[in-house]
Structure formats: structure tokens, C-alpha cells
Amino acid sequence: MAKKQLNIGLVGYGFMGRTHSNAFLQTPRFFDVPYEPVLKAVCARNADRVRSFAGNWGYESIETDWRALVDRKDIDLVDIASPNDTHAEIAVAAARAGKMVMCEKPLGRTAAEAEKIVAAVESARVPNSVWYNYRRVPAVVLLKHLVDEGRFGRIFHYRAQFLQDWTISKELPQGGEGLWRLDVAVAGSGVTGDLLAHCIDTALWLNGALSDVTAMTETFIKERKHNLTGRIEPVGIDDASAFLGRFQNGSLALFEATRYARGHKALYTLEINGEHASARWDLHDLHRLQWFDHRDDSQLRGWRSVHVTDSDHPYMKHWWVPGLQIGYEHTFIHHFADFLDAAARGTSPAPTFRDGLATDYVTDAVLKSARSGRWEAVGVAQQAGAL
Ligand code: SOE
Numbered sequence: 327m328a329k330k331q332l333n334i335g336l337v338g339y340g341f342m343g344r345t346h347s348n349a350f351l352q353t354p355r356f357f358d359v360p361y362e363p364v365l366k367a368v369c370a371r372n373a374d375r376v377r378s379f380a381g382n383w384g385y386e387s388i389e390t391d392w393r394a395l396v397d398r399k400d401i402d403l404v405d406i407a408s409p410n411d412t413h414a415e416i417a418v419a420a421a422r423a424g425k426m427v428m429c430e431k432p433l434g435r436t437a438a439e440a441e442k443i444v445a446a447v448e449s450a451r452v453p454n455s456v457w458y459n460y461r462r463v464p465a466v467v468l469l470k471h472l473v474d475e476g477r478f479g480r481i482f483h484y485r486a487q488f489l490q491d492w493t494i495s496k497e498l499p500q501g502g503e504g505l506w507r508l509d510v511a512v513a514g515s516g517v518t519g520d521l522l523a524h525c526i527d528t529a530l531w532l533n534g535a536l537s538d539v540t541a542m543t544e545t546f547i548k549e550r551k552h553n554l555t556g557r558i559e560p561v562g563i564d565d566a567s568a569f570l571g572r573f574q575n576g577s578l579a580l581f582e583a584t585r586y587a588r589g590h591k592a593l594y595t596l597e598i599n600g601e602h603a604s605a606r607w608d609l610h611d612l613h614r615l616q617w618f619d620h621r622d623d624s625q626l627r628g629w630r631s632v633h634v635t636d637s638d639h640p641y642m643k644h645w646w647v648p649g650l651q652i653g654y655e656h657t658f659i660h661h662f663a664d665f666l667d668a669a670a671r672g673t674s675p676a677p678t679f680r681d682g683l684a685t686d687y688v689t690d691a692v693l694k695s696a697r698s699g700r701w702e703a704v705g706v707a708q709q710a711g712a713l
Contacts, residue, residue, distance in 0.1 A: 332361035332666065335401035335425075336368045337392050337416055338408030339379040340504070342430050343368070346407050346457070347383040349658035356644045357663035360670035369395040370408070396420050403669075406430060409506045410513050414439045417454075417679075421446035426453040426669055432523045433682030435514025437690045440683040447679050453669040455661070456682035458527040460594060462660035464652070465607055465615040466528065467640035468632070469598070473532050477619070478600025481577040484533045485597045486525035488517070488583040489590035493547070493565065500561060502553030509552070510562030518543065518567040518689050521583035524594060526688045527677060532598070534575050536688055536704050541569035543696040546586055569692050571704075613651045 334350055336343055350363045369389040370376040376388045389395040392412070396404060396419045404420035406413055406429040413429055420427045427447060433456050434440030447454040460466060472478070493508065500508035507513050507520055530536070543564035552559040565586055571579035587593070594609035606616035615632045622628075635651055637643040641660050645652050661675070668675040677685075687705050695702040 329360065329362040331364045332669075333364045333366040333400055333402045334405055335366055335389075335395045335398065335403070336385070336405045336407060337370070337395065337412070338406065338430075339368060339370045339376055340407065342407040342457070343370075343379065344383075345459075345655060345658045346405055346428075346662075347385075348655055349662040351384070352655075352659050353662045353666065356659065357666075359663055359666040361666050363662075363666070366401055367395055367398065392416050393419065396423050396425065402426060403428065410435050410519065411511065414443055417443045418446040421450040421452050421454075424450060424452060427679075428455050428457060428665065429679070429682070430457050431527070431682065432456075432514070432519040432686055432689065433679055434686050435519065437683060437686040439514075440679070440686040444679045444683050447674075451672075453665070453672070453674045454679045455665050455668075455675050456527075456677045456679060457658065457661060458524060458677050458682070458685075459654075459657040459661055460524055460528055460609070461531060461677065462641070462657040462664070463607075463609075463612050464640045464642055465613060465632075465634040468615055468634055469605055469607060470532055471640070472603075472605065472617075473598070477603055478598060478605075479602040481533060481573075481575060481598060481600045483578050483580070483597070483599040484529055484573065485580045485599075486529060487581070487593070487595050488521035488525055489587035489593040490517075490521065490585045491588045491590055493585040494588065496547045496550070499551040499553045500559070500563075501555075505553060508550065508561065508563055513563060515689065515693060516543075516545070516563030516565055516567070517583040517585055518564050518692055521585075521594075522567050522569075522581060522692065523685050523689055525581050525583065525596065527681070527685045528596060529573075529579065529581075530681070530684055530688070531676070533573050533577060535573065535684070536571050536579060536691075537574050538701050538703055539569045539571040539579070539688070539691050539695050540701045541567065541692040541695040543567045543693065564693070564696070567692060567696070569695065612653065 365385045367387045368385040403426040566584035568582040597606045604618045636648045664675040691702045691704045
């Protein structure tokens with residue numbers, strides 16, 4: 327029987343527009359999803375560029391104003407892959423128009439902005455999800471299963487880092503296409519909202535709410551030419567951000583994100599140390615989970631490196647034969663497959679917009695603490711509502 331079509335309207339054609347479009351095309355080829363995704367329209371301001379993007383990915387039509395896209399009766403899902411300062415307005419309008427909504431991370435530039443988005447999707451009761459894609463790496467999902475099974479015993483430490491090096495040059499301008507992440511008015515923050523937010527999203531999922539943080543941030547290059555004004559302007563984003571924190575379960579948090587770690591391109595690592603076991607994961611080796619279990623026979627006890635590619639590992643039965651690896655783009659495919667399954671049941675897959683809001687509460691507290699120089703509470707009750 328023919329499946330019901332799900333017409334997608336994508337906003338934004340940058341790096342994330344490509345990852346999402348690839349997921350829309352590949353998902354039904356590898357997963358038995360309840361809808362047939364249709365790449366109905368893509369929207370961005372530059373008509374020539376958006377036409378060429380549409381041609382490359384097979385979108386049926388283009389729009390140059392997101393309002394026209396949201397007004398279209400033939401769009402079921404609005405997917406927001408445009409810069410952070412556009413998320414709230416588009417998401418709220420799309421929800422009010424009764425569309426399903428997916429949004430790139432971070433959900434809002436601030437928690438206050440994200441709260442408005444959550445209110446809109448919850449009052450419209452439309453399926454929604456934030457593309458925190460690293461939750462859907464098979465090795466990370468396996469780690470979640472191990473946590474949920476209680477294999478660690480009491481958890482003492484959760485440690486995460488996201489290291490990059492692409493903004494070290496002081497000649498790099500800020501603002502405009504491709505470089506809006508350096509413009510605080512558009513991005514909301516620097517690495518705190520862009521990279522640390524990934525670490526926080528995974529951590530809240532794996533280890534529960536954070537209660538307090540003490541943070542420091544630094545802007546190493548204080549002025550950069552702005553691409554839109556042509557002038558040298560102050561840099562308002564944080565180039566590096568680190569915090570110590572406490573989770574509600576009593577474990578300690580140690581988090582760091584930077585774009586100034588020379589030699590590291592996208593090194594997201596996390597480690598959990600528990601009473602019985604420890605685990606490590608590393609984005610540069612994403613198909614492996616490092617596992618140490620103190621309950622193993624003492625003569626043979628040691629770190630094992632699990633190659634998470636067997637057919638009984640999370641998501642892997644949909645791919646190749648055991649032992650063959652998948653990569654970064656597959657995390658978006660997994661996410662979209664989960665979204666379609668949930669949407670068909672009228673629900674939203676995690677991370678929902680409310681989960682995305684929880685991450686924004688933490689990033690707000692990190693930035694507040696970096697300014698105040700004090701420990702700041704995160705608002706566990708608010709996160710509890712979210713998680
Ligand atoms: C920044 O360089 C960036 O593209 C982030 O915006 C993504 O969320 C991260 O996954 C990779 O790095």
C-alpha cells in the first residue's frame with residue numbers, strides 16, 4: 327500500500343540544510359518508515375543559490391521568504407536549518423500554522439527565546455524535535471542502554487569536551503553566510519551554544535539534570551571585520567567555554583568547548599566513571615565504545631574497545647553487514663527515522679523542543695556564571711519539566 331506523503335519545507339541551505347536533505351532522501355531507503363518524505367520546497371533569501379540547491383537535492387520548488395513557505399497548505403513539516411536568530415520566529419509561526427517542526431540546535435539563542443518556541447508547539451500539539459544528532463550515534467545509544475541498565479552503579483564523574491580550531495586566525499571575518507556563528511547577534515553565543523550545547527544535551531540525556539555550574543569563558547580575538555558592514559567590530563561571542571558542575575544524581579561535571587584547540591577539528595569526547603565501570607566515546611572514532619568493567623575477572627580486566635557495528639547494536643541492522651562502519655551523516659538519518667515513527671503516532675521523539683529548552687537553561691547558567699564569577703543554579707525544576 328502506498329504510504330502517506332509527508333511534504334517537507336526546509337529553511338536554510340547551509341551545511342545543516344545539506345545534512346537534513348540527505349537524511350530526507352536516505353531514510354526511506356534504509357528504514358521502514360510510516361511516511362514517504364517528499365522534498366517539497368526549500369527556502370532561502372538568495373534565489374539563485376536556493377534554485378541551485380533545490381536542483382542538486384531534488385526539491386520540487388523554492389521560496390525566498392520563510393513566511394510564504396509556512397503559509398503553504400502543501401507543507402506538513404517545516405525544518406529549520408537557518409541561523410540561530412531565525413529559529414524562534416519561524417518555529418512559532420510554523421507551529422501556529424499547524425505544521426510539524428524540526429529545528430537545528432541550539433533551539434533558542436537564550437532560554438527565554440526557547441520558552442516561546444516550546445509554548446507554541448505545545449499549544450499547537452505538533453510533533454517537534456531538535457537536531458542534537460550525536461544522541462543517535464550507535465555507540466552513544468549503546469552507552470545510554472548501559473547507563474539505563476545500571477551497569478555503572480553510582481556515577482561519580484561525567485566529563486565532556488568539544489574541541490575545534492577553525493577560528494584561530496585573526497584575519498577571519500565575522501558575520502554573513504558561513505560565518506554567522508561568530509556574530510553574537512545572530513548566534514546568541516559562541517562555543518557555549520554551538521558546541522558545549524551538544525555536550526550538555528548528551529549529558530542531560532545520559533546522566534540527568536545539572537543543578538549548579540561555575541564557568542569561565544574567553545574571547546581570544548576581541549575585534550574582527552564584519553562581513554555585512556565591512557567595519558572592524560567588537561567580537562561578542564565566547565571563543566572558549568568551560569565549566570565545573572554538579573548533577574542532581576550527585577556526580578561531578580567537567581565540560582570544555584573551544585575553537586582554539588589547534589589540531590582538533592571536531593573532537594567531541596565524553597567519559598563516565600562509575601562505581602563498577604567506566605566508558606569513553608570519541609567522535610573521531612565514533613563507531614567504538616571504550617568500556618572498563620571492574621567486575622571482570624581480575625587477571626583479564628582491562629579497557630575493551632567495542633566495535634559498535636553488529637546487527638544487534640542500535641540502528642545497525644538497517645545498514646551493511648556486521649563489522650562495516652557508518653558515520654556522521656547517519657546520525658541525521660536515524661533521527662529522521664525516529665521522527666517519522668513518532669509523528670505517525672502523534673508524538674515527538676527526544677530531544678523534543680522541551681528537551682532543547684533544558685539545554686538552553688544550562689547554557690544560560692554557564693554564561694551567567696562566566697559573567698558573575700560565581701556558582702549559578704541551573705533550575706533543576708525547570709529542567710525536570712523538560713527532561
Ligand atoms: C561548528 O563548526 C559545527 O558545525 C556545529 O555547528 C555543529 O553543531 C557541530 O556538530 C560541528 O561543528
